Amino acid sequence: MANLELTDFQRKTYEYCSKIPKGKVTTYKHLAIAMGKPKAFRAVGNALNKNPFAPKVPCHRVVSSDGTLGGFAYGSESKIKILKKEGVDVADNKVINFQNKVFSFKK
């Protein structure tokens, strides 16, 4: 059995990340807030960068708080392509109507 050397924090990150519905996007900050650490957005980015579950985990649905794609280990252009395919319009490395497509975990 594959021993996943992941911490609770990482598991939580991937777990919430996989909760993002198709055609929607979220931000590192919102993701961090969802897990109870609104200031751990940095750690979230770190976990996603390692993303051992990629592409199982839709990390491409996570963008910066400004709606910018930020970074993507597979290439920003690929991210744009995927997002557009999902139904999210992207232009100039930024998500269009980003605020309107942000998925909030807080409920």
Next chain:
DNA sequence: CTCTTGACCGACG
């Protein structure tokens, strides 16, 4: 255990 790095954010000039 200490130091550095990182897919970040917000504020300041």
Next chain:
DNA sequence: CCGTCGGCCAAGA
């Protein structure tokens, strides 16, 4: 608008 600084969190060497 752009560049820079500080802060916060976790993982790796």
